[in-house]
Amino acid sequence: MCALSGLAELPVPRNQLRVVVGVDGSEAGAKALEWAIGYAHQSPAVIDVVTAWTFPMVEGYALTHTVGEVEDMAREVVTAAMSHVAYEAPDIVVRGETADGEPGRVLVDAAQGADLLVVGARGESGLHRLFLGSVSTYCAKNASCSVMVVR
DSSP: OOOOOSTTTSOOOTTOEEEEEEOOSSHHHHHHHHHHHHHHHHTTEEEEEEEEEOOOOOTTOOOOSOHHHHHHHHHHHHHHHHHHHHHHOTTSOEEEEEEESOHHHHHHHHTTTOSEEEEEOOOOSGGGGGSOOHHHHHHHHHOSSEEEEEO
């Protein structure tokens, strides 16, 4: 189960949409964030930046970080994304959250009550470009709002 601490319950100013954007420190996540900023300018919106994290617990996996360090890294990703929004678009309200869980499920849960969920696609080259990634596919199939997949 994913644990988001209440972004969906926080009020959104009147006449504004709520846009959830998934970021993970990747180029695809950065493109999704840029798209969300542009969208928020056109249709006044609050941007909720969300990052999912999981602690690897696989037999034989060499653990190099603690649970706390993994969670801190996720917070740093969200903080950097929020700072970017504040710098690029100081008039846009931006909020952030991290959650322990699988990315698709975390994003779908975070998007409950949102107007739009924005995710990046990590297609690399060749045939990979023909298919959506597992997270974007999960979000497109399961989100209760519209989903924008940014390439």
